[in-house]
Amino acid sequence: MKWLRQGRAVAERLERLLLSLLLLALAGLALLQIVQRNLLGSGFVWSDELLRLLVLWLCLAGAMRASRHGSHIRMDLLARWLPPVGQRVVVRLVQAVTALVCLVLAWHGGRFVRLEAEFASQVLGGWPAWWFQSIVPLAFAVMAWRAVLLMLWPQQAETFEGSADALPLPADRTGEGAP
Amino acid sequence: MTWLVPLALVLLTLLGMPLFAVIGAAALWAFHLAGVDLAVVLIEFYRIAEMPVLLAIPLFTLAGYLLSESGAPARLVALSQALLGWLPAGLALVALAASAFFTAFTGASGVTIVALGALLYPALRQDGYDESYSLGLVTTSGSLGLLFAPSLPLILYAIVVQQLNIAPAVSVEALFRAGILPGLLMLALLGGWSVWRERHRRPPLPFDAARLRRALRAALWELPLPLVVLGGIYSGCFAVSEAAAVTLAYVFVVEVLVLREIPLRRLADICERALVLVGGILLILGLSLASTTALIDGGVPERLFTLVQSQVDSRLGFLLLLNLFLLLLGALLDIFSALVLVVPLILPVALGYGVDPVHLGIIFLANMQIGYLTPPVGMNLFIASYRFKRPVVALYRASWPFLLLLLLSLLLITYVPLLSLGLL
Numbered sequence: 001m002k003w004l005r006q007g008r009a010v011a012e013r014l015e016r017l018l019l020s021l022l023l024l025a026l027a028g029l030a031l032l033q034i035v036q037r038n039l040l041g042s043g044f045v046w047s048d049e050l051l052r053l054l055v056l057w058l059c060l061a062g063a064m065r066a067s068r069h070g071s072h073i074r075m076d077l078l079a080r081w082l083p084p085v086g087q088r089v090v091v092r093l094v095q096a097v098t099a100l101v102c103l104v105l106a107w108h109g110g111r112f113v114r115l116e117a118e119f120a121s122q123v124l125g126g127w128p129a130w131w132f133q134s135i136v137p138l139a140f141a142v143m144a145w146r147a148v149l150l151m152l153w154p155q156q157a158e159t160f161e162g163s164a165d166a167l168p169l170p171a172d173r174t175g176e177g178a179p
Numbered sequence: 180m181t182w183l184v185p186l187a188l189v190l191l192t193l194l195g196m197p198l199f200a201v202i203g204a205a206a207l208w209a210f211h212l213a214g215v216d217l218a219v220v221l222i223e224f225y226r227i228a229e230m231p232v233l234l235a236i237p238l239f240t241l242a243g244y245l246l247s248e249s250g251a252p253a254r255l256v257a258l259s260q261a262l263l264g265w266l267p268a269g270l271a272l273v274a275l276a277a278s279a280f281f282t283a284f285t286g287a288s289g290v291t292i293v294a295l296g297a298l299l300y301p302a303l304r305q306d307g308y309d310e311s312y313s314l315g316l317v318t319t320s321g322s323l324g325l326l327f328a329p330s331l332p333l334i335l336y337a338i339v340v341q342q343l344n345i346a347p348a349v350s351v352e353a354l355f356r357a358g359i360l361p362g363l364l365m366l367a368l369l370g371g372w373s374v375w376r377e378r379h380r381r382p383p384l385p386f387d388a389a390r391l392r393r394a395l396r397a398a399l400w401e402l403p404l405p406l407v408v409l410g411g412i413y414s415g416c417f418a419v420s421e422a423a424a425v426t427l428a429y430v431f432v433v434e435v436l437v438l439r440e441i442p443l444r445r446l447a448d449i450c451e452r453a454l455v456l457v458g459g460i461l462l463i464l465g466l467s468l469a470s471t472t473a474l475i476d477g478g479v480p481e482r483l484f485t486l487v488q489s490q491v492d493s494r495l496g497f498l499l500l501l502n503l504f505l506l507l508l509g510a511l512l513d514i515f516s517a518l519v520l521v522v523p524l525i526l527p528v529a530l531g532y533g534v535d536p537v538h539l540g541i542i543f544l545a546n547m548q549i550g551y552l553t554p555p556v557g558m559n560l561f562i563a564s565y566r567f568k569r570p571v572v573a574l575y576r577a578s579w580p581f582l583l584l585l586l587l588s589l590l591l592i593t594y595v596p597l598l599s600l601g602l603l
Binding site: 016017019020023026027030031033034048051052053055056058059060061062063064065066070071072073074075078079090091093094097098101102104105108109111112115133136137 | 191192193194195196197198199200203204207217218220221222224225227228229230231233234236237238241417420421423424425427428431446447450451453454455456457458459460461462463465511512513515516556
């Protein structure tokens with residue numbers, strides 16, 4: 001289990017770095033575009049496209065991060081009233097199905113990317129589109145993996161006790177927000 | 180088997196399966212039944228990378244998170260107090276105004292209850308407001324500014340309508356304008372009731388010019404923010420995504436570089452939490468693009484329209500029915516999922532009854548806002564229960580007068596389209 005924990009720590013640090021860098025790039029580029037549009041009259045030809053790809057990446061990076069503790073948006077109408085043991089059983093069941101769905105999405109995402117590679121679609125004036133699209137199957141695969149981990153260790157999931165846990169509360173003020 | 184899968188999905192949803200997985204599974208199942216290659220789900224999902232407006236969502240969200248982590252909420256309350264505190268029920272008005280402003284910037288994700296409620300609730304109690312009223316007020320405040328620019332749900336509604344391509348184009352700017360009067364109406368009703376309720380109370384402080392000057396000076400850096408954002412958008416100087424980029428840059432410079440209230444090492448953490456929210460919303464949006472296509476291919480909106488039309492013959496009757504349905508929906512589902520899943524279904528029906536898409540958007544969001552407070556499962560009730568350590572039942576009791584007033588404003592918003600369309 002040690003390799004699992006270490007791998008996880010590295011993955012988490014990489015993920016944090018990726019998220020911050022993506023956000024920085026997005027904000028920087030969006031600002032640059034305004035400056036260029038207003039001062040120079042035109043932006044890069046491809047800056048619009050790059051911004052849109054960055055939004056896709058941010059979406060999936062954020063979604064992967066949310067899978068770590070199962071903090072995706074959800075309803076918990078029934079589970080809220082269950083006793084703790086029942087809740088853990090429910091988490092296992094729900095995460096198993098989630099893993100399955102993510103796996104199917106990752107698989108067909110892989111096919112989609114392969115198709116694009118065969119068509120040699122291009123983005124940003126000449127780069128192979130599939131380089132940028134590979135995040136789609138990768139992200140769903142990571143989400144499937146994390147759902148499996150939560151299925152095996154349901155106590156890692158945020159509890160149903162107060163669905164506020166599922167919300168990104170300022171941790172330092174409540175002292176009990178998302179880790 | 181055809182019905183078993185949807186049934187199982189409904190049950191799993193109620194048990195807390197992440198909504199993105201439910202929507203993804205539903206889309207996969209629908210395309211499977213239709214005999215379409217399942218890669219189409221991911222091709223539809225990839226349209227996320229083809230919508231320029233989406234850029235505004237991460238930028239505004241991060242700006243909102245930075246604001247909520249800084250001292251801005253405290254300064255906002257101090258300033259509102261200096262401005263309104265001398266009125267009867269002044270502090271209640273402060274709470275309403277500050278919350279509406281703050282929610283507009285942070286989206287109705289419960290951040291307001293956490294960031295502002297923690298300041299306002301003790302202040303209200305100390306000022307002699309009873310516990311029930313104070314709790315009800317901070318609970319309501321969590322979704323109060325939903326109709327004001329630049330709230331995320333307004334942006335998302337416009338995006339969903341644009342994607343459907345069946346209505347005349349609805350711009351984000353039009354929705355920003357349409358929300359002003361309905362939002363003010365809600366504030367006025369709640370504020371008016373608060374003043375009436377506290378009419379025998381003497382205002383705690385006389386108006387104090389020096390105090391106002393101090394509060395203004397403290398909030399000097401944040402004061403231009405609404406002007407930059409709202410002025411920029413409403414005047415047409417900025418596109419929405421540009422306004423979002425400028426807002427984020429401004430907030431970053433002020434809170435991190437000038438006032439230094441957020442240390443640089445906290446930034447990664449704040450980015451992470453903002454992106455968990457953004458990622459969750461966009462993931463649901465992307466997969467709902469696929470499920471919506473499946474629904475449209477299956478002719479579901481037309482069938483729904485025929486069904487509704489055979490039962491309801493007037494526009495008002497339809498709107499009444501719609502309100503009932505949306506109130507229930509808003510209590511069950513979070514606002515973002517409800518938007519991306521249900522708007523594609525009801526928009527064609529509403530257009531058939533001659534409802535303006537912008538008006539529909541305001542009705543939809545007003546309902547969702549009230550859904551946050553509706554027992555037994557409205558989200559604000561649970562956040563407040565968690566935050567203020569009170570049983571949820573106490574919050575049901577505390578928030579019902581607010582709920583009634585918001586329902587009254589909902590009726591007005593629904594039956595007076597001019598409220599929404601007057602400023603367009």
